[in-house]
Amino acid sequence: xxxxxxxxxxxxxxxxxxxxxxxxAALGGSSYLCLIxxxxxxxxxxxxxxxxxxxxxxxxxxxxxxxxxxxGYGAGLMSKYLGIPLFISMFLAAAIAAVIGALxxxxxxxxxxxxxxxxxxxxxxxxxxxxxxxxxxITGDFNGFFSSKLSxxxxxxxxxxxxxxxxxxxxxxxxxxxQMIVKSRTGRAxxxxxxxxxxxxxxxxxxxxxxxxxxxxxxxxVAFAGSMYLGLVGYLHPDMYLQxxxxxxxxMMLFGGSASLAGPVxxxxxxxxxxxxxxxxxxxxxxxxxxxxLVVIVAMPGGIVGAARDIKAGFLRRKAKKQAGKEVQ
Amino acid sequence: xxxxxxxxxxxxxxxxxxTVKGINMQVNEGEMVTIIGANGAGKTTTLQAISGLKETxxxxxxxxxxxxxxxxxxxxxxxxLGLCQVLEGRHVFSKLxxxxxxxxxxxxxxxxxxxxxxxxxxxxxxxxxxxxxTQLAGTLSGGEQQMLAIxxxxxxxxxxILLDEPSLGLAPVIVKEVFKAIREINQEGVTxxxxxxxxxxxxxxxxxxxxxxxGEVAMEGYxxxxxxxxxxxxxxxxx
Numbered sequence: 001x002x003x004x005x006x007x008x009x010x011x012x013x014x015x016x017x018x019x020x021x022x023x024x025a026a027l028g029g030s031s032y033l034c035l036i037x038x039x040x041x042x043x044x045x046x047x048x049x050x051x052x053x054x055x056x057x058x059x060x061x062x063x064x065x066x067x068x069x070x071x072g073y074g075a076g077l078m079s080k081y082l083g084i085p086l087f088i089s090m091f092l093a094a095a096i097a098a099v100i101g102a103l104x105x106x107x108x109x110x111x112x113x114x115x116x117x118x119x120x121x122x123x124x125x126x127x128x129x130x131x132x133x134x135x136x137x138i139t140g141d142f143n144g145f146f147s148s149k150l151s152x153x154x155x156x157x158x159x160x161x162x163x164x165x166x167x168x169x170x171x172x173x174x175x176x177x178x179q180m181i182v183k184s185r186t187g188r189a190x191x192x193x194x195x196x197x198x199x200x201x202x203x204x205x206x207x208x209x210x211x212x213x214x215x216x217x218x219x220x221x222v223a224f225a226g227s228m229y230l231g232l233v234g235y236l237h238p239d240m241y242l243q244x245x246x247x248x249x250x251x252m253m254l255f256g257g258s259a260s261l262a263g264p265v266x267x268x269x270x271x272x273x274x275x276x277x278x279x280x281x282x283x284x285x286x287x288x289x290x291x292x293x294l295v296v297i298v299a300m301p302g303g304i305v306g307a308a309r310d311i312k313a314g315f316l317r318r319k320a321k322k323q324a325g326k327e328v329q
Numbered sequence: 330x331x332x333x334x335x336x337x338x339x340x341x342x343x344x345x346x347x348t349v350k351g352i353n354m355q356v357n358e359g360e361m362v363t364i365i366g367a368n369g370a371g372k373t374t375t376l377q378a379i380s381g382l383k384e385t386x387x388x389x390x391x392x393x394x395x396x397x398x399x400x401x402x403x404x405x406x407x408x409x410l411g412l413c414q415v416l417e418g419r420h421v422f423s424k425l426x427x428x429x430x431x432x433x434x435x436x437x438x439x440x441x442x443x444x445x446x447x448x449x450x451x452x453x454x455x456x457x458x459x460x461x462x463t464q465l466a467g468t469l470s471g472g473e474q475q476m477l478a479i480x481x482x483x484x485x486x487x488x489x490i491l492l493d494e495p496s497l498g499l500a501p502v503i504v505k506e507v508f509k510a511i512r513e514i515n516q517e518g519v520t521x522x523x524x525x526x527x528x529x530x531x532x533x534x535x536x537x538x539x540x541x542x543x544g545e546v547a548m549e550g551y552x553x554x555x556x557x558x559x560x561x562x563x564x565x566x567x568x
Contacts, residue, residue, distance in 0.1 A: 185436070192433050195422035198382055201404035202414045204437035204485065208403075 041167030049221020071226025101219025257303025423467030
């Protein structure tokens with residue numbers, strides 16, 4: 001029975017991957033639409049990273065744009081000034097972001113809810129300011145930062161379609177890693193902390209250590225997403241890392257449904273589609289995020305995934321009731 | 330023989346407020362000891378300070394477990410020594426199922442194979458938990474949640490458990506059931522220290538008792554003596 005469920009899940013995941021691979025064909029190979037699809041792969045990794053932190057370990061961050069920036073600028077600067085190939089500097093930048101995330105979490109792990117979100121907002125602002133006013137203008141400040149496009153061991157990802165396939169591969173790897181983490185001892189510790197910090201501590205979970213680990217993991221994910229953005233677009237501007245970028249990650253995660261594999265994926269896809277559809281109303285973007293967040297929090301606190309789960313449970317309950325009724329007759 | 334757990338001149342401060350004012354306490358291996366007293370006497374504070382769930386900077390004096398001074402330890406380190414706290418009633422993980430709660434309790438254990446056996450043992454002790462193993466813990470009744478909290482502590486195979494108000498908010502029939510389980514656990518070799526407002530059932534269950542009054546130990550002794558003590562009778566047993 002259990003094995004059956006597992007293989008069902010596996011089949012669902014495989015179907016999702018096949019569909020993902022067919023997307024460019026469905027989009028008719030349009031370069032612009034493939035660019036959007038590539039952004040979606042980047043956001044899936046970012047939102048999933050945030051999910052490790054918020055969905056599983058229960059810590060909020062409203063400053064993850066900072067890690068997104070560290071990933072992008074870090075990878076770019078290392079490849080520009082140290083001559084490291086961009087593909088490798090992407091991982092290095094993500095690792096550096098993980099270390100910075102751990103350092104941030106060291107004091108921040110003592111904070112809860114709104115205090116933690118304030119601290120992370122402040123952190124986001126610090127990194128934004130550093131991107132705007134960098135020493136020796138290494139980030140290019142407000143002129144932006146230019147980089148060559150991504151190539152992997154000689155294979156140039158010079159078209160959006162090629163990048164999209166790379167993005168899908170990254171999503172598969174990162175989601176596998178995420179699943180492995182959350183199903184492990186570490187993941188159980190995260191959930192215990194989220195559900196009841198005091199009880200977790202009483203059971204022998206080193207709360208501080210695991211909060212720090214959660215921060216580091218999510219920073220790695222988001223920073224890698226940031227470096228992918230650089231590899232795709234080849235240009236960074238400080239204004240990409242404003243507060244609204246952090247809000248975007250949170251919105252995607254909550255809209256899709258936190259603490260699940262599919263939630264951030266669905267959230268990233270649907271929010272990106274909604275935003276693209278509303279591109280003409282760009283100045284109202286923050287307003288739209290706000291409304292979406294409100295709708296989710298009030299009407300479906302579990303996001304799309306949670307709502308689907310509730311509907312399914314309700315359906316099963318009705319069916320069980322009907323059956324029970326029949327037996328009585 | 331040295332006691333398993335000992336408090337020597339133990340104080341606790343919430344900032345400037347001196348709540349526990351220098352108490353001495355011993356619990357020997359295999360014993361079942363209770364702390365009774367009115368609200369605000371410092372019972373729960375004492376218990377939580379022992380298990381490291383309070384700010385360690387408020388603790389003054391010594392807490393000794395198995396000959397080791399543990400007063401500066403954080404909760405997770407205390408738990409790793411085999412001194413487990415069963416938190417006051419409702420501290421189960423309400424959005425996890427009963428079985429997930431128990432497995433999360435086994436977090437410290439590295440022998441994954443034997444956990445299944447011990448899970449069976451816990452279900453045998455609390456058959457109601459087995460009936461509800463796939464149910465969310467938040468949907469259990471108060472008594473069942475208390476049993477789950479106890480089960481979750483037991484799966485770590487502790488040497489000693491600390492219980493905070495096991496009777497809190499439970500129906501009298503369920504209280505009896507919970508205390509029966511605690512007594513059985515003690516008989517199987519786990520040392521027990523518990524805090525209780527229901528002095529009658531506490532003194533009828535434990536071997537020895539401490540009576541706390543505004544941060545101090547007012548009286549201590551065998552429960553059978555405390556039960557007939559005039560002062561205790563008047564103040565805590567309703568005349």
